[in-house]
Amino acid sequence: MNTSWNCTLINQLNLIIAMPNDKNEILNEITNSDYKYGFVTDIETEFAPKGLSEDIIRYISQKKEEPEFLLDFRLKAYHRWKEMKHPRWAHLTIPAIDYQDIIYYAAPKVKKGTSSLKEVDPELLKTFEKLGIPLEEQKRFTGVAVDAVMDSISVKTTFQETLNKLGIIFCSMSEAIKHHPDLVKLYLGSVVPYADNFYAALNSAVFSDGSFVYIPKGVRCPVELSTYFRINAAKTGQFERTLIVADEGAYVSYMEGCTAPMRDENQLHAAVVEIVALKDAEVKYSTVQNWYPGDKNGKGGIFNFVTKRGLCKGSYSKISWTQVETGSAITWKYPSCILQGDNSRGEFYSVAVTNHYQQADTGTKMIHLGRNTSSTIISKGISAGFSNNSYRGLVRVAKKAENSRNYSQCDSLLLGDKCGAHTFPYIQVENKSSIVEHEATTSKISDDQLFYCKQRGIDTESAIGLIVNGYAREVLKQLPMEFAVEAQKLLSISLEGSVG
């Protein structure tokens, strides 16, 4: 399985980095290909009026028939958000965003009382089929339970029965709020408080849906859980909120994918993901982010301002983030781990690809609070075209986090002389028994490497494919095998649009 995954990847890269022998021509060819998920589904959608106000929040809350505590949470967040300023510290050029010009709630109209796949709007199913996630097929063959979120509403969660038997809760956030309000109340906002930052506050105020996962004590989730996000309607923002709780000794692997249609205007995506891992629990979170990156001239595309954070609450817990960032006009995203429990572990593996006029400022935070905690950061940036790609990370070892260990490695690969690659690591160590290491390199594909490959009979395009693949391999091998079908498709397309 492992080898076939890697082979297909090489094939894709070969396919992408096609034909001409001249390196520049190859790069041009790659950089000129289009985004394949840019279609729009013509589906009846229900909108909230444009803009943001208390009324809108009440409207959303009412629409979703939410309990009182959630409305309070939203309103508190909203009032806090009004006082906050848009963060400016990232290495990004963010055009002014008119927050009153966004539709905060858009939902595909679904007939009431759908209980099986057959009852789901065929247009919707077609959309997901186009995207390469046939729900039916997935249910039957891949053993992946999918929770698909279109615009703001969770469309269908498959594979529910198997999960129910084990006591695993995997449903949309709205359902969770209805059926498991205690769990939601206990954990919502416990990792990312409503006033955490500008976008998190905005999300807390207006979040419409998302996924909720709860793995009971000692249960190892037998399947990979997966959510698929898609922005379909124009002028809307997507504000989903995901909450994953792994109780003591539980294990889950969760995956997320996303796409959006091609539009000339920018669309905002401000999500929040919270993960809680109790004692001995392990959560593996993988994502392939493929929002529409804008066209070749940097017009349009998604602004992806996401707050993702995991809390290793109990001892010996572990949270692992793997991300393949290929889409979005602007990415502002720092999946983080708070290592609170003793001996807990955080991992971050990332490949970030930017092309054309894309901008990415992404990285992680590892906050060591417990004793003997350890973390690993592997980040690979690839920039092409006129793009800017930054790694920004924080490793903080608190006084009480004795014997903590961190290893970070962040490499950047530059394809072309118009793009930029930057590294901004922050390291803070407050005790004498911990060891923190950080290293970073920036380079291009060297002529020596190419020469070595060509000398051995590998043509230029295959050689570049081989080198890029080898460069990103360390991260790609962290992706769960079951993600392969979906991720391969997504990756090939996004790489086609962005990688050389």
Added chain:
Amino acid sequence: MEILNQSFIDTSFWEEIFSQHRSIITQYDTPWITQMRLDALEKFSSLGIPDQSHERWKNTDIRKLLTKGWTFQFKPPEKPVKVEDFFLCEVQGFDTLLITLFNGWYTYKNAPLRILPDGTVIGSLRAALVEAPEIIENYLGQKADFSQNAFASLCAAFASEGFFIYVPDGVQLQKPIQMVNVVNYSEPLLMQTRNLIIAGKGSSLQLLHCDDSNNNEAAFTNSLTEIYVGEGATVDYYKLQNINDHSVIEHNAYIYQEKQSLCNTYSINLHGGLIRNETYNYLAGRHSEGNHFGLYLMDKNQQADNLIFVDIAATDCMSYALFKGVLDDYAHGVFNGHILVRKDSQHTQAYQSNRNILLTDKALVNTKPFLEIYADDVKCSHGATVGQLDKDAMFYLRSRGIDQDNARLLLMYAFAAEVLNRINIPALKDRLDDLVKKRLRGELSICDQCVLHCKSPEKPVVFDIDLSKI
């Protein structure tokens, strides 16, 4: 309870001070210089004293230190200062051309500007303003862009004294030039000094810049040094900072390099309440090379904050930075490294390394090695580590009969030696070697310790190791 004077962080306070003392501050100015001061003051007012929300000041609270309240001395001391009183001996075997500042004012025996037989000019900037305004106008503030730097702008507005060094084209100075600023004042004194160093085409120059306290009173030194390295010139710039625990140094160095030039800077921080060095190295010409080395040995509540910004704007340039620190007690070490490779600065090689040893659980390290790269044909890397003395190495030494303390010293010395070994002046290297050894043993007290004003020649420091046991 400390009395805090909030007005010191208020820009209007500084504007007022300036207008009050304007006639004295601008006494020797050409109209051009006065205009520059006004521009700088305006710049400063718009920037304000940075607080900790400022990216480059995240880990250092300079406002708190400023509000302690300081006095100013806008006039040079009326009585001529006897240099001999505080410089008793020149270090043996270390022959330098010595120029000194006392409390921020130039002291001299004969003339404020000395012209050496080879045409080199060394002396006071204030004198140079009067005697060679055309050189000053060509270089002062011309090759440095400190428009975003509040303290450099403040210094540019106020400073009317400092060191001036001009080395003509092709002159290879045989002796190092030593610039010393000694502080000994009865009240907390805030000084602002501005230094200008010009190394002409193909010249070579070794500079030693010492900041020393001569008593235990607090002092705040805000200085701005501009170094222009001409085509093919070589400049070695050593900064030795050894001030008392209440004192603050805020030093901005702007280095501008023409093609094929080489500049090495070394900053050795031995003692100080807060030592903040900001080095801005602009590589303007092809095949130029800027290297930066640093060593900070801090204890008690001391803080060392080094910022290196290497701006590479030409092809085929090289830069290497190595900063190492040992932090004891409650000490705080900060390192900000930033390499910017501009568009089309191809074939750049830039490396940056920061390594720290924490000796206690109260000590703190913040390190931020940044890379910002806009050219593709480059080799850049950086590394940062924070850790302890190597347990295996310790075991090795202990198993050979070396006691814990000595083994620790040896390892710390070995750690520091990597920076010391880069020093190009053998006599200075030996002296610093001794100083570092003493510092590590805790024997280096704050007074009478500088390279210069030691009352007796240093005794060689030896580790008490029975070599026969190794």
